[in-house]
Amino acid sequence: MARPRQIPKFRRAPPTVRREALIEATLVSLRKYGHEGASARRIAAEAGVSPGLINHHFPSVSALVAACYESLAMSLLRSIQQHARATDATPRERLRRFFEASFAPALLEPGLFNAWLVFWSMIAHDAGVRAVQERTYGAYRRALESLLGQVRGSEGVPAFRLRPAGIALASLLDGLWIEASLNPGAFRPAEAVALCEDWINALCAGALPSLLAGRQS
Amino acid sequence: MARPRQIPKFRRAPPTVRREALIEATLVSLRKYGHEGASARRIAAEAGVSPGLINHHFPSVSALVAACYESLAMSLLRSIQQHARATDATPRERLRRFFEASFAPALLEPGLFNAWLVFWSMIAHDAGVRAVQERTYGAYRRALESLLGQVRGSEGVPAFRLRPAGIALASLLDGLWIEASLNPGAFRPAEAVALCEDWINALCAGALPSLLAGRQS
DNA sequence: ATTGCTATTGTACAACTGTATAGCAGCGTG
DNA sequence: CACGCTGCTATACAGTTGTACAATAGCAAT
Numbered sequence: 001m002a003r004p005r006q007i008p009k010f011r012r013a014p015p016t017v018r019r020e021a022l023i024e025a026t027l028v029s030l031r032k033y034g035h036e037g038a039s040a041r042r043i044a045a046e047a048g049v050s051p052g053l054i055n056h057h058f059p060s061v062s063a064l065v066a067a068c069y070e071s072l073a074m075s076l077l078r079s080i081q082q083h084a085r086a087t088d089a090t091p092r093e094r095l096r097r098f099f100e101a102s103f104a105p106a107l108l109e110p111g112l113f114n115a116w117l118v119f120w121s122m123i124a125h126d127a128g129v130r131a132v133q134e135r136t137y138g139a140y141r142r143a144l145e146s147l148l149g150q151v152r153g154s155e156g157v158p159a160f161r162l163r164p165a166g167i168a169l170a171s172l173l174d175g176l177w178i179e180a181s182l183n184p185g186a187f188r189p190a191e192a193v194a195l196c197e198d199w200i201n202a203l204c205a206g207a208l209p210s211l212l213a214g215r216q217s
Numbered sequence: 218m219a220r221p222r223q224i225p226k227f228r229r230a231p232p233t234v235r236r237e238a239l240i241e242a243t244l245v246s247l248r249k250y251g252h253e254g255a256s257a258r259r260i261a262a263e264a265g266v267s268p269g270l271i272n273h274h275f276p277s278v279s280a281l282v283a284a285c286y287e288s289l290a291m292s293l294l295r296s297i298q299q300h301a302r303a304t305d306a307t308p309r310e311r312l313r314r315f316f317e318a319s320f321a322p323a324l325l326e327p328g329l330f331n332a333w334l335v336f337w338s339m340i341a342h343d344a345g346v347r348a349v350q351e352r353t354y355g356a357y358r359r360a361l362e363s364l365l366g367q368v369r370g371s372e373g374v375p376a377f378r379l380r381p382a383g384i385a386l387a388s389l390l391d392g393l394w395i396e397a398s399l400n401p402g403a404f405r406p407a408e409a410v411a412l413c414e415d416w417i418n419a420l421c422a423g424a425l426p427s428l429l430a431g432r433q434s
Numbered sequence: 435a436t437t438g439c440t441a442t443t444g445t446a447c448a449a450c451t452g453t454a455t456a457g458c459a460g461c462g463t464g
Numbered sequence: 465c466a467c468g469c470t471g472c473t474a475t476a477c478a479g480t481t482g483t484a485c486a487a488t489a490g491c492a493a494t
Contacts, residue, residue: 034338034342040481061482121334168404171393175393195425195428198419198427199416205424207422207424225459227473231471257453272454
């Protein structure tokens, strides 16, 4: 007794909305299935859509994954930055909040790490993904340099070279994040935060001489 | 005028030798092609052998990749350790040499990073690879703990918690290695070594309080 | 109610994947 | 020289992949 054509077979959506939905579905698929989640059919299924639709909105699957990479990286950075500057705190407190946000449960979820591995492994072969990597890494580095710059202006803090310090801090954060993702039991988030704070304290105490100004290497 | 059957179509090899050759070919293939290099046909082509031979010597391609992972990780660790304890030096010098070996040109070659990404991305889905990861990470951590233990015994060095310190140092090394692999121009190997040395110096100066003994977190 | 634009589907395509298996052939043994 | 063990090849299989394209159909404008 069902009336014919009561429920439509699919719903149209404006390109912008559909593209965003596909990017979101890609993220879910990558988190769930890792590298195999980057397949057109897997993503389409996750989005509840036919595989052909991907090529209608994106030139290729790689381009969709690249868009997903950019969207995710920028969104995470924004969220961490927002958490860091939420209070009118001292520069050191802002850094601490940045660290805390970097090791929040959502960032340590295993699926996120696997998605990131997909992005990284595509850098070598796909120019679009490589471009996203450079852009997002630059933004990340600039965010750290900005926070470090505020700390450097504080009293009693020796002049250190901002750019290398930012790169070094990014490495430390990445290394701890990867270690925590690969080996969940190795340490607790609070320990990672403490290690980052220790590093900052050492930097501000002049205990990291290779980063002090006036040196060449 | 070629005499018939002058050149044989293939050469037999004892299982041990052939297995080693397949592992070596896998390494080359992963370095060259990244994730796509983990295909049975690609590896077989690299080894100059038919695809079916892989399943004759290994239960599956994943098992071959896992064997390659273990072989490579252990070989690299041995090589770094050997370089570190070559001299009858002080513990601090041994650590410095460990760092230098960790950022030698061979370790920073882009292909190596891409091979590593393949290993890591298989951890989530393949139990064999996961087992290798746990074993090799354990060996790596133990090596660092051993070196750190010698440093801790030195004069004027405060008692620090060995295990967390080893994990933290492993994270720092990994983070710098990844940063250098992803972004070759970010810093030079010597800077990475200097950052590691700075960290050790800070640890020995008691400037990393979260790692000092007698604390719980 | 009909028209028309176009987002969407469904399918076809060639190329690829890992693995199983039947038989060929290298090479040590007699 | 012939035998036979077994490492090895070649092929077949059912599955996957990304992309292209004709046909369909949602839905807004009229």
